[in-house]
Amino acid sequence: EVQLIESGGGLVQPKGSLKLSCAASGFDFNGYAMSWVRQAPGKGLEWVASISIKTQNYATLHVDSVKERFIISRDDSQSMVYLHMNKLKTEDTALYYCTVSATGAFPYWGQGTLVTVSS
């Protein structure tokens, strides 16, 4: 059974930092790209970032609104994916989902971790 368990969310002040983690299990983690998708309270879904696999040089992609502030990374030895978030803004407040990327879709999702940016 595929499991994605996010952690690291919480309340942070504007311009602060936070590191989200996602522990993956139940599939060949090394063989799949991974992504983060977020959902602001009462709003729709927004793709945030993706990271490819080793054979694709762990290439990363980030939506423009988080470039220069967020960095996605992964540790294949631990089956973990991370989202390092810096210079947080109030508009980054959202539930952050960890997802598996496959065939141009997100077949598996975690339950999400809530990030609240507020003073």
Added chain:
Amino acid sequence: DVVMTQTPVSLSVSLGNQASISCRSSQSLLHDDGNTYLSWYLQKPGQSPQLLIYLASNRFSGVSNRFSGSGSGTDFTLKISRLESEDLGVYYCFQHTHLPLTFGSGTKLEIK
């Protein structure tokens, strides 16, 4: 950015009837590799989104055959036949052909 326009914004359908949701993209979703990276998701109340359809018309493993996806280029449709109470929630289309990857704004399905 590719804009994904979903219609209607909401719809109310009686149990046992069919629901249809449209998704139009501002650019063709046909990728240079020949695939059309359009997928559909259902987010039930209080839950994480779940994949229904990928590559425009392929049902994901375990998804009921009451769900079907069709379309090409810029026009796509999700149909839900023989509506059941468990189908209520918000449906999203998503494109993975162009950067940045973008979702539609969602269609809320209610049971009449």
